Amino acid sequence: MKIVSIKKITVLCVLIFTMQACKNEYYSVGKVGYTVRVAYPELYSQQYATGASVVMKNTVTNYSYTGTTNGEGEVVFSDLVPGSYQLSVSREVKPEEALTLTGFEEQLFLNASSAVQKVTSDGSLELRLQGGKVGSLVFKEIYYVGSRTPAGGTYFSDQFYEIYNNSTDTIYADSLLIGNTGGAAGNSSSAKPYGFQTDAGNVYLQNVWMVPGNGKTYPIAPGKSIIISQDGINHQTDPLGNPSSPVNLGPGISDFESYVERSDNRDLDAAGVDNLLPVYLGSVGFDWLTAVFGASMVIFKHPDPSGLPLKLEPGSTSVSRYVQVPRSSVIDGVELLANGNAFSFKRLPVAVDAGFTFCSGTYTGQSVRRKVKTIVGGRRVLLDTNNSTADFEVLTTPTPKNWQ
Ligand SMILES: [Ca+2]
Ligand SMILES: [Ca+2]
Structure with missing residues (x-):
């Protein structure tokens, strides 16, 4: 997981012209934790997707936090700046892995995205991957x-x-x-x-x-x-x-x-x-x-x-x-x-x-x-x-x- 760089915050504050206000807001509001859980499409042999890439993008600053889901299909963003975020998830499935998950040995590209989430306190969200036409x-x-x-x-x-x-x-x-x-x-x-x-x-x-x-x-x-x-x-x-x-x-x-x-x-x-x-x-x-x-x-x-x-x-x-x-x-x-x-x-x-x-x-x-x-x-x-x-x-x- 990346940490917001001081350099980026500084540039942002200069850009929005009210450096002091921005600084005050950023440092005065406590960070929050946010858990994202990623599920495989329905009918897959496993329920939750490990190894999925999750991106939480702040819709105001455009700053992105990234993470990868663990064995339970979860990624925890523990030091999030409160705000509005758009989430997107991607997971590439190799053919040998797909064979277990779907019964078909072929490369899959699965994706999920959320509506904008207002994150003001600790919270969580579950997203289900989609895509990857399988079989016929x-x-x-x-x-x-x-x-x-x-x-x-x-x-x-x-x-x-x-x-x-x-x-x-x-x-x-x-x-x-x-x-x-x-x-x-x-x-x-x-x-x-x-x-x-x-x-x-x-x-x-x-x-x-x-x-x-x-x-x-x-x-x-x-x-x-x-x-x-x-x-x-x-x-x-x-x-x-x-x-x-x-x-x-x-x-x-x-x-x-x-x-x-x-x-x-x-x-x-x-x-x-x-x-x-x-x-x-x-x-x-x-x-x-x-x-x-x-x-x-x-x-x-x-x-x-x-x-x-x-x-x-x-x-x-x-x-x-x-x-x-x-x-x-x-x-x-x-x-x-x-x-x-x-x-x-x-x-x-x-x-x-x-x-x-x-x-x-x-x-x-x-x-x-x-x-x-x-x-x-x-x-x-x-x-x-x-x-x-x-x-x-x-x-x-x-x-x-x-x-x-
Ligand atoms: Ca008939
Ligand atoms: Ca007939």
Whole structure:
């Protein structure tokens, strides 16, 4: 802690012209003690921040007292001149320290500041650090392979995509974009790999949907998720469903569903489950069915999604066009291929997903789910190394909004 220098006080007194008055005031008023306690942001594994830099700046003289918080997150200014002070706190968190505090190994810059405090006698103040965006939205679970009916038929209206807030801040799902790539999944060796494979700077999507909302309509709290379903019904009990389906995706579980408006009303519009907004539907029949062999999935944000360029697949004679999404807009992506030997059919750039994941077969009722890396204060932090080979595991039974 610095001590007010006599030189500074002298200069100040000269400047304000009434040297004697100033001197009298300064020396006649007793100094006071002031304790500042610094707390970490909510949801951190520790409550109080040690090693935080605290600055108390006198708003009249501009003189600053500085100090560093101790093991209890406190700094005591014991010889403060009474007056009005503005407090500011900063704390840089190194990646290895952040891993313990938040579950994410990344550099953080936390700050706090106060309104002007009138300090006339001994007192204290607690300030909470803020900032440091930690983590992001990630795919938690994807169920895409479909299920068998009791008679052995195939059923694929029960696909879902679960998106999880892996950060320590509330994130709004409003305007979030979700899409699937085209391209073969590697189930047939005679198929050609996706013609866009050599472009590492973009992702090419067959269909793109958007979450509605005004910007603050759909908050996702830290450690919570949203589910986007093909149809937001209880597939096990609904007359249009499949009694052998592994999932109930009704209201309360599904947050959104894809709804394809058709004159024959072939797609059902489940009440209580909000509909996604279509942005570009390059290959949609009765509904948004993604490949049961595996389509690679991406979530992203873009200020003008309907203005994104549409591209023909290089080396293909198909007239289908795909939405070109810059890699920098991608929030998360998961490469889903047909089997463990299908690496050459990758459709996402390595920077989005360095690996891929797969189920044991189509209509097996299995899902792929991101592993839990650690638990901080009861909140699961999911493993996100941008490599789904390492990050995901296959479940025999999907667990929408659940972990069992
Ligand atoms: Ca639907
Ligand atoms: Ca609906």
